[in-house]
Amino acid sequence: MSDSRDEKTPIRLHAVSYALGGQVIIDRVNFSLGQGNIIALTGENGSGKSTLCRIVMGSLVPDAGEAFLFGTNARHFKDWKRIGYVQQLPPAAVLRHPATALEIVQASCPRTTSLPSHTTAKEHALYWLAEVGMQAQAHQVIGSLSGGQLQRVRLAAALTCDPDLLVLDEPTTGLDAQSTEAFCTLIQTLRTSRQLSILLVTHDRTTAQALDAQIVRLENGCLHAEADAEDKKG
DSSP, rough: OOOOOTTTTTTEEEEEEEEEETTEEEEEEEEETTOOOEEEOOOTSSSSSSHHHHHHTTTTTOOOEEEEEETEEGGGGGGGGGGGEESOOOEEEEEEEOHHHHHHHHHTTTOGGGGGGGOOHHHHHHHHHHHHTOGTTTSSGGGGGGGGHHHHHHHHHHHHTTTTEEEEEEEETTTTHHHHHHHHHHHHHHHHHHHHOOOOOOSSSHHHTTTOEEEEEEEEEEEEEEEOHHHHHO
16 A cells, blocks of 8 residues: 655654564654655664664564555565665675676666666676776676675665665675775765665664764664754754
8 A cells, every 4th residue: 555645755664563572672663764865773783673674674564553665565565676775794605606796786687678778787787886886896706805895796786776765784794994984985975976865774873974874773672863963063
């Protein structure tokens, strides 16, 4: 079911609750991510961030309340090309796969009929690798890439459908400080140039601050908005 009033709102949660084994993980959470905005969902490990992210993405049904993606209940949302999703670095075993960066991104490209006119999937993949600064590594196997380079490749794969919303789930976990800074700079550039809405899920406040995100903290099942830097100065 779609709510026409919220068709331009990428994410909206209304009174969402979820319990596991009798323990309340999410408690009547209300949350909204507006078009072109960036919000960082922070909290300690085990606070329920990933659970809330799964509810947002429709892969977990809340016990109460509703989650909406672009005005449609997340459980019934089907227009997934509007959403790009980047998770934290995969286990080392995954990196032993002999696929190249180009192959990873090309596999994520939309069907040929959805590509820009006269563009092949390979050309589309190379375009996005260039956008994230990884065209020179297109033919390298993913196991030879650094953590920061691999996250850029995965970001390129998430962008192949030219999404309106980007969900980043602990994207800088496992990256060194230099790679984290470079990744955040890239995200800021893409957000500005493409008017992306971004939900960042992270336990790292430094990453949230580097992206100049509005920070909300999940604690004891409840969301708490934090004042931004300008408010704190006042």
